[in-house]
Amino acid sequence: xxxxxxxxxxxxxxxxxxxxxxxxxxxxxxxxxxxxxxxxxxxxxxxxxxxxxxxxxxxxxxxxxxxxxxxxxxxxxxxxxxxxxxxxxxxxxxxxxxxxxxxxxxxxxxxxxxxxxxxxxxxxxxxxxxxxxxxxxxxxxxxxxxxxxxxxxxxxxxxxxxxxxxxxxxxxxxxxxxxxxxxxxxxxxxxxxxxxxxxxxxxxxxxxxxxxxxxxxxxxxxxxxxxxxxxxxxxxxxxxxxxxxxxxxxxx
Amino acid sequence: xxxxxxxxxxxxxxxxxxxxxxxxxxxxxxxxxxxxxxxxxxxxxxxxxxxxxxxxxxxxxxxxxxxxxxxxxxxxxxxxxxxxxxxxxxxxxxxxxxxxxxxxxxxxxxxxxxxxxxxxxxxxxxxxxxxxxxxxxxxxxxxxxxxxxxxxxxxxxxxxxxxxxxxxxxxxxxxxxxxxxxxxxxxxxxxxxxxxxxxxxxxxxxxxxxxxxxxxxxxxxxxxxxxxxxxxxxxxxxxxxxxxxxxxxxxx
DNA sequence: CTTGACATTGACGTTGCGTCAACCTCTACC
DNA sequence: GGTAGAGGTTGACGCAACGTCAATGTCAAG
Numbered sequence: 001x002x003x004x005x006x007x008x009x010x011x012x013x014x015x016x017x018x019x020x021x022x023x024x025x026x027x028x029x030x031x032x033x034x035x036x037x038x039x040x041x042x043x044x045x046x047x048x049x050x051x052x053x054x055x056x057x058x059x060x061x062x063x064x065x066x067x068x069x070x071x072x073x074x075x076x077x078x079x080x081x082x083x084x085x086x087x088x089x090x091x092x093x094x095x096x097x098x099x100x101x102x103x104x105x106x107x108x109x110x111x112x113x114x115x116x117x118x119x120x121x122x123x124x125x126x127x128x129x130x131x132x133x134x135x136x137x138x139x140x141x142x143x144x145x146x147x148x149x150x151x152x153x154x155x156x157x158x159x160x161x162x163x164x165x166x167x168x169x170x171x172x173x174x175x176x177x178x179x180x181x182x183x184x185x186x187x188x189x190x191x192x193x194x195x196x197x198x199x200x201x202x203x204x205x206x207x208x209x210x211x212x213x214x215x216x217x218x219x220x221x222x223x224x225x226x227x228x229x230x231x232x233x234x235x236x237x238x239x240x241x242x243x244x245x246x247x248x249x250x251x252x
Numbered sequence: 253x254x255x256x257x258x259x260x261x262x263x264x265x266x267x268x269x270x271x272x273x274x275x276x277x278x279x280x281x282x283x284x285x286x287x288x289x290x291x292x293x294x295x296x297x298x299x300x301x302x303x304x305x306x307x308x309x310x311x312x313x314x315x316x317x318x319x320x321x322x323x324x325x326x327x328x329x330x331x332x333x334x335x336x337x338x339x340x341x342x343x344x345x346x347x348x349x350x351x352x353x354x355x356x357x358x359x360x361x362x363x364x365x366x367x368x369x370x371x372x373x374x375x376x377x378x379x380x381x382x383x384x385x386x387x388x389x390x391x392x393x394x395x396x397x398x399x400x401x402x403x404x405x406x407x408x409x410x411x412x413x414x415x416x417x418x419x420x421x422x423x424x425x426x427x428x429x430x431x432x433x434x435x436x437x438x439x440x441x442x443x444x445x446x447x448x449x450x451x452x453x454x455x456x457x458x459x460x461x462x463x464x465x466x467x468x469x470x471x472x473x474x475x476x477x478x479x480x481x482x483x484x485x486x487x488x489x490x491x492x493x494x495x496x497x498x499x500x501x502x503x504x
Numbered sequence: 505c506t507t508g509a510c511a512t513t514g515a516c517g518t519t520g521c522g523t524c525a526a527c528c529t530c531t532a533c534c
Numbered sequence: 535g536g537t538a539g540a541g542g543t544t545g546a547c548g549c550a551a552c553g554t555c556a557a558t559g560t561c562a563a564g
Contacts, residue, residue: 015521015522020543020544021521036530037542058351079352083353083356090346097339100310104328104332272512273552288512
């Protein structure tokens with residue numbers, strides 16, 4: 001007693017294309033192949049298909065299903081592994097939903113997209129979490145509010161200053177000069193002044209950055225490759241860190 | 253002032269491959285192409301890339317991002333649509349996680365996979381929800397318990413009876429006989445007896461199915477294509493339904 | 505001139521089938 | 535025996551968003 005491919009498809013609620021696919025990848029072979037090339041399936045094949053479909057509904061991939069059916073993996077193990085997957089996916093979705101909701105609220109409030117407040121190709125809002133973690137939520141909120149209060153012209157000015165400073169850092173790093181040298185220390189001085197221009201942060205305000213903040217920022221450049229990218233790679237970031245540390249030692 | 257593809261990749265935290273892909277699909281064109289074929293990007297391109305990456309982090313697809321950037325869709329609209337997507341995905345994951353957890357518990361409890369309790373290539377547990385919705389949770393639970401208590405031999409017997417009955421129904425439907433005819437009514441009688449053999453359901457037990465249950469089952473065959481598939485397609489299911497309704501009218 | 509870093513254009517692989525396309529085969533009816 | 539019509543077969547492309555070779559040209563530095 002056997003059935004054609006369509007019979008099986010209808011019985012199981014799937015399609016003949018799927019069955020031919022399972023045949024192609026060796027997941028479910030027909031029990032018999034007619035002289036005309038037709039595929040025929042018996043009860044055993046049907047039973048196997050049922051198990052495949054059940055595991056598929058649970059979200060397992062076809063290779064994982066094959067492993068289970070071949071007895072190379074126990075059902076419970078495969079499902080536990082899969083469960084971790086699902087939970088991680090769910091967390092990711094949670095976070096993404098939160099981010100999308102926040103963005104929508106901002107748009108509705110008339111705020112411009114954070115991305116437009118780009119800072120020399122370097123969106124300072126991208127590092128919101130790190131900034132908050134290191135310097136507190138107030139620091140980020142104040143800094144963000146200040147930044148948004150600036151005119152486009154002012155922003156352009158900051159941007160240009162930051163960019164020029166970055167280029168000079170990179171040039172200095174490539175030139176292989178010493179972090180203790182006058183040139184490097186002059187750059188650190190400019191970095192210090194630049195930071196002082198941003199009020200509301202631990203580094204902003206008339207008194208300028210504290211020693212701790214300034215050296216910490218240098219460490220950050222090295223620790224985070226995204227920051228380091230702005231300073232000519234790892235070696236460049238290390239050069240910047242050393243120069244900043246030396247400056248802090250001498251002057252703060 | 254422009255940058256090479258690697259510069260941009262590092263600044264934005266993505267890869268050159270991605271940038272070339274965005275060029276290929278027209279999402280982000282370089283601002284300039286050198287005589288050597290090299291891609292160069294300026295500040296405007298960088299700004300556009302920032303927006304692309306932000307929307308991508310929120311999970312939007314590249315075509316959707318393109319629509320937003322071309323001004324064909326408002327940010328808020330695109331994000332709201334996307335939010336629905338995300339919520340639906342989350343619900344799906346919730347259900348799947350529940351199903352996987354349940355299955356694992358059953359496996360740990362030593363119960364066999366429901367799929368193995370196959371019913372003529374027709375897993376009666378697949379329709380748990382529908383059954384519960386129509387006939388109550390007790391009905392499903394009792395029926396399920398009864399079914400699991402049967403020996404493999406008994407199950408095979410039921411299976412064969414069900415299969416034979418199904419084949420005869422299909423043959424009758426194809427033969428184009430009348431639902432009121434004696435042959436059709438004899439089949440309905442067999443269906444009635446077969447149902448009576450399953451205690452604990454609204455249709456099982458000495459007294460047999462009620463009129464309501466019996467006609468309702470016929471409707472179910474037509475309404476749900478998965479049931480209908482067992483009876484030779486839509487037309488076949490309608491024939492079965494009519495014959496069952498006539499039987500119920502006459503005898504219940 | 506050589507070397508190494510960086511650039512280019514293909515083109516395949518990934519996941520699970522849907523969807524043609526071109527071409528047999530079986531069953532039923534006239 | 536001819537002709538539909540339903541159903542079967544084997545390719546092969548398409549999808550999402552790039553990762554990953556492969557083969558080859560280009561640029562800056564020693």
